[in-house]
Amino acid sequence: MHRRRLAVTGIVAGAALVTMLALTLSAGARTSKGYKIFFLPKTTTIPVFTQNALGAKAAAKELGDTITYNGPTDVSGPKQVPFIDSAARQGYNGIVISTSDPNAVAPALKRAAAKGVKVVSYDGDTAPDSRTIFVAPSSNKLIGAIEVQWASDETHNKGEVAILSATPTSPNQNTWIKFMKQELAKPKYKNMKLVKIAYGNDDPTESAKQTQALVQAYPNLKAIIAPTTVGIQAAAQELQQEGKCKKIQLTGLGLPNDMRKYVKAGCANKFGLWDERAFGYLATYVVHNVIAGKLTGKLGQTLKAGKLGTFKVVVSDGNKPVVVLGPPLAFTPKNIDKYHF
Amino acid sequence: MTAARAIALRLLARWETLLVVAIVGAGIWSTTLSPFFLKRANLLDLVTPYIFIGLMAFGLTFVVVAGEIDISIVSNMAVSVVCFAQVFDAGVNVWLAALIGLVVATVLGLVNGALVSVLDLPSLAITLGTMAAYAGLAYVILSGEGVASFPSGYTKIGGGYIAGNELPIALPVILAVAVVLGIVLHATRFGRYVFTIGSNREAARFSGIPVMRVRMAVFAASGLMAGLAGVVYVGYFGSARADAGTGSLLDVVTAVVLGGVDIFGGAGSMLGVFLALVLVAELRNGMQLANIQGDTQDIVIGGLLLAAIVAGNLVRRAQTGRFRVRPLRLGRKEVIAHDAADALMPSKLAPQNLKGR
Numbered sequence: 001m002h003r004r005r006l007a008v009t010g011i012v013a014g015a016a017l018v019t020m021l022a023l024t025l026s027a028g029a030r031t032s033k034g035y036k037i038f039f040l041p042k043t044t045t046i047p048v049f050t051q052n053a054l055g056a057k058a059a060a061k062e063l064g065d066t067i068t069y070n071g072p073t074d075v076s077g078p079k080q081v082p083f084i085d086s087a088a089r090q091g092y093n094g095i096v097i098s099t100s101d102p103n104a105v106a107p108a109l110k111r112a113a114a115k116g117v118k119v120v121s122y123d124g125d126t127a128p129d130s131r132t133i134f135v136a137p138s139s140n141k142l143i144g145a146i147e148v149q150w151a152s153d154e155t156h157n158k159g160e161v162a163i164l165s166a167t168p169t170s171p172n173q174n175t176w177i178k179f180m181k182q183e184l185a186k187p188k189y190k191n192m193k194l195v196k197i198a199y200g201n202d203d204p205t206e207s208a209k210q211t212q213a214l215v216q217a218y219p220n221l222k223a224i225i226a227p228t229t230v231g232i233q234a235a236a237q238e239l240q241q242e243g244k245c246k247k248i249q250l251t252g253l254g255l256p257n258d259m260r261k262y263v264k265a266g267c268a269n270k271f272g273l274w275d276e277r278a279f280g281y282l283a284t285y286v287v288h289n290v291i292a293g294k295l296t297g298k299l300g301q302t303l304k305a306g307k308l309g310t311f312k313v314v315v316s317d318g319n320k321p322v323v324v325l326g327p328p329l330a331f332t333p334k335n336i337d338k339y340h341f
Numbered sequence: 342m343t344a345a346r347a348i349a350l351r352l353l354a355r356w357e358t359l360l361v362v363a364i365v366g367a368g369i370w371s372t373t374l375s376p377f378f379l380k381r382a383n384l385l386d387l388v389t390p391y392i393f394i395g396l397m398a399f400g401l402t403f404v405v406v407a408g409e410i411d412i413s414i415v416s417n418m419a420v421s422v423v424c425f426a427q428v429f430d431a432g433v434n435v436w437l438a439a440l441i442g443l444v445v446a447t448v449l450g451l452v453n454g455a456l457v458s459v460l461d462l463p464s465l466a467i468t469l470g471t472m473a474a475y476a477g478l479a480y481v482i483l484s485g486e487g488v489a490s491f492p493s494g495y496t497k498i499g500g501g502y503i504a505g506n507e508l509p510i511a512l513p514v515i516l517a518v519a520v521v522l523g524i525v526l527h528a529t530r531f532g533r534y535v536f537t538i539g540s541n542r543e544a545a546r547f548s549g550i551p552v553m554r555v556r557m558a559v560f561a562a563s564g565l566m567a568g569l570a571g572v573v574y575v576g577y578f579g580s581a582r583a584d585a586g587t588g589s590l591l592d593v594v595t596a597v598v599l600g601g602v603d604i605f606g607g608a609g610s611m612l613g614v615f616l617a618l619v620l621v622a623e624l625r626n627g628m629q630l631a632n633i634q635g636d637t638q639d640i641v642i643g644g645l646l647l648a649a650i651v652a653g654n655l656v657r658r659a660q661t662g663r664f665r666v667r668p669l670r671l672g673r674k675e676v677i678a679h680d681a682a683d684a685l686m687p688s689k690l691a692p693q694n695l696k697g698r
Contacts, residue, residue, distance in 0.1 A: 044635050073635045074588030078578050082390045086629040089377045103489035103580035107500050127489070168484050169582055 034064035035291050037284065038087035040080055040097045041071045042124055046202065048229050048255060048276050049098070051341045052123070055280030056096065062306050063288050068092070075167070075202060077101020081108040088112035094287040097131070098123035100170055106130040118290045122283040124172055125319065132290050132297045133313065135283040136324045137274040140172070140317045143227070144179025146328055147252060148189065150270045151223040154249035158191035159222030162214045164235055164252070166202040166228040175317070176227045195221070200231045207234035215244060226252035232271060236262035256331055256339035263336050272328040276341055279325055282308055286323055297321040356601035356653070360616040367620060371627025378630055382507045388622045389509040392499075393418070393570040393577065394589055395618040396515065398596035399522050400566025402614050403559040405597055406526070408539040408606025409464035411560060413453060414593060415586045416475035417567040421446035422574060423483035426581035430488045435495045443568035449475060450564015454557035464560075479583040487582030491575060499576020511573060518569070523611035535559060540607030595642060596621055599649040621645070 039056050041049035053069040060067040068087075072079035077099050085108055087095055095117055099105045102125060109119050109130040119126075122135035137143075151161055163180065165173045177197060184194055195218050200207025207230060214221060215238075224239075226232035232254035239245050245267040254271045262268045285305035289295040295303055299321055301313040316322040331339065371378040378384075388395065397414050404411045425442030429435050453471055457464045501510045526532040534555045537545040546552045575581045600617035602609030621642060628638045 068632050070632050071635055072588075073639050076584070076587045077580065078390075078574075078586075079588060081578065082625060082629050085386070085390070086626070086632075089380065089383055090375070090630060090632075091377075101487075101578075101580055101582060101584075103487070104578040104582075106489075107496070107577075107579050167584065168480060169487065169584055171486065174486075 034060075034066060035093040035288060036066050036068070036091070037094045037096060037287055037291075038083070038092045039067050039069045039280070039284075040083050040087070040095060041069070042080075042098050042100050043073060043075045044069075044071045045073050046075075046230065047258070051255075051276035052098075052280030052283070054341075055277035055282075056284040058277070059281040059284035059288075059306060063284070065284070065288060067284065075100050077104035080105050084108040084112055088115045088117050092117055094118040094120065094291045096120050096122060096283050096287050097126060099126050100124055100167070102126045102171060118287060120283060120287040120290055122279065122286075124170075128319070132321075133286055133295060134319060134322045135279070135286050136316055136319070136322050137279055138326060138328050139324060140175045141179050141182075142327055143253075144176045145183045146272065146330075147176070147225050147227060148180050148183040148192075150251040150272065150330065151225050151249065152189060152192060154251060154270055155192070155222040157189065160193050160195045160218055160220050161223045161225060162196045162198060162218065162221055163194065164198050164200055164207060164210055164214070164224055164226040164228070164231045166200065166231060168199050170202075173227060180225065180227075200226075200228070200234060202228055202230045204230060204234045207231045208238045211235040211238040212242070215239075215242060215248065221248055223249040223251065226250065226254070229253060229255050229258060229273070232268070233258045233262075236267045240265060240267045253328075254331075255341060256336050257341060259331070260336055263331070263333050270330055270332050272330040274325055274328050275339075278308055281306065282311065282323065282325055286311075356656075357610065357613050357616055360599075360601070360613060360620060364616065364620050364623060367623050367627065371623065371630070374627050374633075375630035378627055383626070383630075385507050385512065386509055387626050388515065388619060389500075389511055389577070391592065391618060391622040391625070392511045392515045393574040393586070394592045394596060394621075395615070396518065396566050396570035396573060397589070397593045398600070398614050398618060399519065399611065400563040400570075401593060401597050402522075402600070402602055402609060402611060403526065403535055403562045404464070405602045405604065406539045406606060406609045407535045407556060407559045408542065409457060409556070409559065410604075411450075411453060411464065411468045411563045412590060412594075413449075413468040413471040413475055414563055414567045415590045416472045416479065417446055417449045417564055418571045418574065419479040419583060419585045420449060420475050420482065421568040422571040422581045422585040423479050423487075423583050425571060425575065426488035427483055429491070435492055439495075439572045442571055443565060446568025446571065447561050447565045450561045450567065451557060453564070454560030457560060458553045458556035479585070483581070483583050487580055489580045491579060491581075496576050496579050499573045500579065511577065514573070519611060519615045526611050531555065531558070536607060538606075539603075591639075591642065591646075592621060595646045595649075598646055598653075601649075601653065603653070604650065617649075 037060065039053055056067050071083060080099060084095060084105060088111060095112060106127040109126060113119060119131040120133050120135060121131040123137065125134045163177055165177060184192060196214060198210040198214055200210045211234065214224065224235055226235050232250065232252045235250055236259060239248055239250060240262060250268045251271045253273050255273065259268055259271065282305050285303060286295065289303045295301055297313065299313055299315065302310055304310050311323050313321045313323055316324050397418065401411055401414055421442040424445045425438050428441050429438035453468055456462055456467045498510055498514065502508060503510055534550050537550055538552055538555055542552060574585055596614055596618045598604055600614030602614065624641060625638060
């Protein structure tokens, strides 16, 4: 009886050992000069962050730095905390972080800062006192306004509009929605009416379900604005399946690669995004300069970000200090084939 | 001599011993993965990010030993966190607000308990329903940015350090909780009732154990621990939002099952669950320090959970001489459907026992 039990234990332990060995080999050893930068996305399971990381790696190559790209598999601030602590323990020089929970990561970022790690946030900002500079993709006001503009362009400026967002707690989603509402309140949009804000939780299935619910609940719906790359793709697929692409216009923020086939099928004629690779590239130049002591977050400081040119530390959307990448790009059937991310 | 050998062998074959071996093994592995693992500050801090997971796992242990499951536990924590935050935000003293959070969590646990025991409904289905309902409730109570302005005197219990800034205050806290709950489970009449109900509910009822009350109590305990986890969670992260604890259920259930608690009920120990928590935390920490990708980490932890279930089943098979392949107990119907002969006829009267009469 005991022999059998020991045999079982042996088999389990053996299997575990093999797995561990494989992982040990894959982890490998890394030696390099330059700064060590930890690039921490909200989650590694959303493709835009991979694009940010590719840009970050390109910048690091130019600067002679090393990028480690890793993060949790759920969109969760608390799940980012062990990554922050781990980066600090490993003696990283800088952390570039995008978070969904600005306050939950703050204590850990302060612990890291106390060990000399420089912190730059991008995309999803942290609590201001836990980072040196925030790198914004654009101005929130411009993002909100331009999405309403796109919706208006596609619907001849009239009819019912719905918003398909990510989670109700996502700070940048909520800011953009706030500016969309402000924009829609302007007299020139008086014939457009916001009927519903739905939340797809940045989950393809849930987003498709919410799209379906919108289509059913609002028979006169003319446009859906989805300011999330996960949401817009799911919505495009759902609208295509239901054959509603002509009736309901889809706009928002999406990745050209995700949306290409829906654009070709006439299911999204105008949507946009900033250049995600350039975004990661810029954030890496910013953290490099912060580590080097050239940027301290004082307003008016400037930096040269390689091929992107010169940027200034400013106040943006009432937030400071911020470095802004620029206005969003609009993708249309005419230009979509120029972008591959 | 043989007696000593038997005791030694029995000790060796205990699940907890296996866990200790695994912890040492994972430690050696982590050391080869990263030169930062063996630093004292790192070792002391290993468990800190997972303390709220551990507290929920301790609560869930009572439920699973009693032969039930509570998958609403993480949603319950989220509700207690947002209630706590709302009350605190309204100007109430932080400790009093935390106490209210605990009460709310216990009440939600009792709701589960009442549905399961009074109405005699399957706990998997009930807590699947309350999991979704509680998660929604958390958003109803507190949507948006959440509350973050907690006083430092309070956030210290979750995220503070003493003894040269290296010993997390939360570590002695969880050790104390583990000891107290260990005593409740293993050295009180209530604990014995829980085990008895978990191994055979009918027998427990016939031997005069207040089955309904004990089953309600284990769900209340699970709720209370979810509340306590919430208090520590807010202390550690300094942020209370409706999505608190998202994605933690895998780690909670892993700690319980890996801790050697029989998923069919009736067996398990608090020590095992604590050791399993240490093992999971250690593996995550080691992989983190080696910058192993998050998805690979999830595969390792998920694989560990599967290995624990399979190994546990094989060990029990070795003990009883037969495989135990049966679904989670969903109520009395299952017994009839599965073992019709036994249910219709007490085994002593089964035909093979009548032979030769």
